[in-house]
Amino acid sequence: MDFQQRVKPLASLYASLRGADEKITFHLRIIANLRTEFLMDYFLSMDKFMALLCLSLGVILPTATSSPLSAWAPQCPASTSGKIPRLIPDPTNCRSAFMCTHGGPRRYYCPVGQIFLGSEQKCVSKRACTEGVDKFTPFTSCPEVNGKELILFPHPTDCHMYYVCNHGTALPRRCPSSLHFNPDKKVCDWPESANCKARVLTLQP
Secondary structure (H helix, E strand, O other): OOHHHHHHHHHHHHHOOOOHHHHHHHHHHHHHHOOHHHHHHHHHHOOHHHHHHHHHOOOOOOOOOOOOOOOOOOOOOOOOOOOEEOOEEOOOOOOEEEEEEOOEEEEEEOOOOEEEEOOOOEEEEOOOOOOOOOOOOOEEOOOOOOOOOOOEEEOOOOOOEEEEEEOOEEEEEEOOOOOEEEOOOOEEEOHHHHOOHHHHOEOOO
Protein backbone atom coordinates (compact mmCIF):
# COMPACT_ATOMS: atom_id res chain seq x y z
CA MET A 1 0.00 0.00 0.00
CA ASP A 2 1.49 3.36 -1.02
CA PHE A 3 1.51 6.59 1.01
CA GLN A 4 -1.59 8.14 -0.58
CA GLN A 5 -3.68 5.05 0.12
CA ARG A 6 -2.52 4.98 3.75
CA VAL A 7 -3.45 8.59 4.57
CA LYS A 8 -6.62 9.00 2.48
CA PRO A 9 -8.99 7.63 5.20
CA LEU A 10 -7.59 10.21 7.63
CA ALA A 11 -8.48 13.28 5.53
CA SER A 12 -12.08 13.59 6.73
CA LEU A 13 -11.05 13.11 10.36
CA TYR A 14 -8.44 15.86 10.09
CA ALA A 15 -10.97 18.23 8.48
CA SER A 16 -13.18 17.93 11.58
CA LEU A 17 -10.43 19.15 13.91
CA ARG A 18 -10.65 22.83 14.82
CA GLY A 19 -7.96 23.92 17.28
CA ALA A 20 -4.26 24.04 16.42
CA ASP A 21 -3.47 21.90 19.46
CA GLU A 22 -5.79 19.14 18.23
CA LYS A 23 -4.18 19.24 14.78
CA ILE A 24 -0.66 19.09 16.20
CA THR A 25 -1.59 16.09 18.36
CA PHE A 26 -3.14 14.43 15.31
CA HIS A 27 0.02 14.93 13.24
CA LEU A 28 2.34 13.68 15.97
CA ARG A 29 0.31 10.51 16.47
CA ILE A 30 0.38 9.76 12.74
CA ILE A 31 4.12 10.48 12.48
CA ALA A 32 4.87 8.18 15.42
CA ASN A 33 3.21 5.26 13.61
CA LEU A 34 4.42 5.85 10.06
CA ARG A 35 7.18 3.77 8.57
CA THR A 36 10.40 5.73 8.05
CA GLU A 37 10.14 5.76 4.25
CA PHE A 38 6.78 7.57 4.42
CA LEU A 39 7.85 10.39 6.77
CA MET A 40 9.10 12.78 4.09
CA ASP A 41 5.95 12.29 1.99
CA TYR A 42 3.81 13.01 5.03
CA PHE A 43 5.64 16.24 5.83
CA LEU A 44 5.29 17.40 2.23
CA SER A 45 1.52 16.79 2.45
CA MET A 46 1.18 19.06 5.50
CA ASP A 47 0.72 22.80 5.38
CA LYS A 48 3.96 24.68 6.15
CA PHE A 49 2.77 26.04 9.51
CA MET A 50 1.93 22.61 10.92
CA ALA A 51 5.11 21.05 9.50
CA LEU A 52 7.26 23.70 11.20
CA LEU A 53 5.43 23.22 14.51
CA CYS A 54 5.98 19.46 14.43
CA LEU A 55 9.64 19.91 13.58
CA SER A 56 10.03 22.35 16.47
CA LEU A 57 8.65 19.63 18.79
CA GLY A 58 11.55 17.37 17.94
CA VAL A 59 10.34 15.25 15.02
CA ILE A 60 13.43 14.06 13.09
CA LEU A 61 13.28 13.47 9.34
CA PRO A 62 15.51 10.82 7.78
CA THR A 63 18.29 12.04 5.50
CA ALA A 64 20.27 10.34 2.79
CA THR A 65 23.20 9.87 5.19
CA SER A 66 21.17 8.76 8.21
CA SER A 67 20.78 5.16 9.26
CA PRO A 68 17.17 3.98 9.51
CA LEU A 69 15.66 4.63 12.92
CA SER A 70 15.25 1.45 14.95
CA ALA A 71 12.50 0.54 17.39
CA TRP A 72 14.85 -1.70 19.39
CA ALA A 73 15.84 -0.59 22.89
CA PRO A 74 17.42 -2.44 25.84
CA GLN A 75 15.56 -3.28 29.02
CA CYS A 76 16.92 -0.93 31.68
CA PRO A 77 16.51 -1.34 35.44
CA ALA A 78 14.28 1.03 37.37
CA SER A 79 17.26 2.55 39.20
CA THR A 80 20.79 3.24 37.96
CA SER A 81 21.94 4.94 41.18
CA GLY A 82 25.42 3.93 42.31
CA LYS A 83 26.16 2.09 39.05
CA ILE A 84 28.56 2.87 36.19
CA PRO A 85 26.62 2.71 32.89
CA ARG A 86 28.12 1.20 29.78
CA LEU A 87 27.01 1.84 26.21
CA ILE A 88 24.86 -1.01 24.86
CA PRO A 89 25.19 -1.69 21.11
CA ASP A 90 22.00 -1.63 19.04
CA PRO A 91 21.89 -4.98 17.16
CA THR A 92 19.69 -3.41 14.45
CA ASN A 93 21.81 -0.30 13.78
CA CYS A 94 25.61 -0.45 13.75
CA ARG A 95 26.03 3.30 14.38
CA SER A 96 23.72 3.32 17.39
CA ALA A 97 24.21 2.52 21.09
CA PHE A 98 22.16 3.05 24.24
CA MET A 99 22.93 4.10 27.78
CA CYS A 100 20.59 3.27 30.67
CA THR A 101 19.70 6.44 32.58
CA HIS A 102 17.26 7.19 35.40
CA GLY A 103 14.74 8.13 32.65
CA GLY A 104 15.22 4.90 30.68
CA PRO A 105 17.41 4.04 27.67
CA ARG A 106 18.95 6.98 25.77
CA ARG A 107 20.20 6.50 22.22
CA TYR A 108 23.52 7.84 20.92
CA TYR A 109 25.05 7.74 17.44
CA CYS A 110 28.56 7.41 16.06
CA PRO A 111 29.62 9.69 13.19
CA VAL A 112 28.64 8.66 9.66
CA GLY A 113 31.17 6.13 8.41
CA GLN A 114 31.80 4.63 11.86
CA ILE A 115 30.13 1.91 13.93
CA PHE A 116 29.90 1.40 17.67
CA LEU A 117 32.05 -1.46 18.98
CA GLY A 118 30.67 -2.77 22.26
CA SER A 119 33.79 -4.63 23.32
CA GLU A 120 35.88 -1.43 23.14
CA GLN A 121 33.07 0.96 24.11
CA LYS A 122 33.86 3.38 21.30
CA CYS A 123 33.13 4.37 17.71
CA VAL A 124 35.51 2.86 15.16
CA SER A 125 35.96 2.94 11.40
CA LYS A 126 33.60 0.53 9.70
CA ARG A 127 34.16 -3.17 10.35
CA ALA A 128 31.83 -6.15 10.27
CA CYS A 129 28.45 -4.93 11.47
CA THR A 130 27.99 -7.66 14.09
CA GLU A 131 31.46 -7.37 15.63
CA GLY A 132 31.22 -6.78 19.36
CA VAL A 133 27.41 -6.63 19.46
CA ASP A 134 27.07 -9.44 22.01
CA LYS A 135 30.07 -8.37 24.10
CA PHE A 136 28.56 -5.97 26.59
CA THR A 137 27.10 -5.61 30.03
CA PRO A 138 24.80 -2.70 30.87
CA PHE A 139 26.90 -1.66 33.88
CA THR A 140 30.43 -1.87 35.23
CA SER A 141 30.62 -2.97 38.85
CA CYS A 142 32.72 -1.35 41.56
CA PRO A 143 34.63 -3.65 43.94
CA GLU A 144 32.79 -4.27 47.21
CA VAL A 145 35.92 -3.53 49.23
CA ASN A 146 38.07 -0.43 48.76
CA GLY A 147 41.74 -0.96 47.97
CA LYS A 148 44.76 1.19 48.70
CA GLU A 149 44.21 3.24 45.54
CA LEU A 150 41.05 4.92 44.29
CA ILE A 151 39.29 3.14 41.42
CA LEU A 152 38.07 5.58 38.77
CA PHE A 153 36.02 5.00 35.61
CA PRO A 154 35.18 7.39 32.76
CA HIS A 155 31.59 8.37 32.00
CA PRO A 156 30.50 6.75 28.71
CA THR A 157 28.91 9.88 27.14
CA ASP A 158 30.20 12.92 29.07
CA CYS A 159 33.92 13.73 28.78
CA HIS A 160 33.83 16.00 31.84
CA MET A 161 32.47 13.31 34.17
CA TYR A 162 33.91 10.23 35.84
CA TYR A 163 33.06 7.82 38.66
CA VAL A 164 34.82 7.09 41.94
CA CYS A 165 34.23 3.65 43.47
CA ASN A 166 33.49 3.54 47.18
CA HIS A 167 32.62 0.16 48.79
CA GLY A 168 30.70 -1.11 45.76
CA THR A 169 28.98 2.19 44.95
CA ALA A 170 29.91 4.45 42.02
CA LEU A 171 29.95 8.15 42.92
CA PRO A 172 29.71 10.56 39.96
CA ARG A 173 32.25 13.40 39.85
CA ARG A 174 32.87 16.22 37.38
CA CYS A 175 36.10 17.79 36.12
CA PRO A 176 36.40 21.59 35.80
CA SER A 177 34.61 22.86 32.69
CA SER A 178 37.82 23.27 30.64
CA LEU A 179 39.11 19.76 31.37
CA HIS A 180 38.23 16.17 30.37
CA PHE A 181 38.73 13.02 32.38
CA ASN A 182 41.79 11.08 31.19
CA PRO A 183 41.02 7.33 31.67
CA ASP A 184 44.67 6.33 31.27
CA LYS A 185 46.14 8.76 33.80
CA LYS A 186 43.00 8.75 36.00
CA VAL A 187 43.06 12.56 36.29
CA CYS A 188 41.29 15.58 34.85
CA ASP A 189 43.38 16.64 31.87
CA TRP A 190 43.43 18.98 28.88
CA PRO A 191 41.00 17.73 26.17
CA GLU A 192 43.78 17.23 23.60
CA SER A 193 45.59 14.90 26.03
CA ALA A 194 42.59 13.12 27.57
CA ASN A 195 41.52 11.46 24.28
CA CYS A 196 37.91 11.10 25.44
CA LYS A 197 36.07 8.37 23.49
CA ALA A 198 32.67 9.98 24.10
CA ARG A 199 33.47 13.25 22.31
CA VAL A 200 32.25 11.94 18.92
CA LEU A 201 28.86 10.65 20.17
CA THR A 202 25.71 12.62 19.28
CA LEU A 203 22.00 12.34 20.01
CA GLN A 204 21.12 12.87 16.33
CA PRO A 205 21.54 10.21 13.59
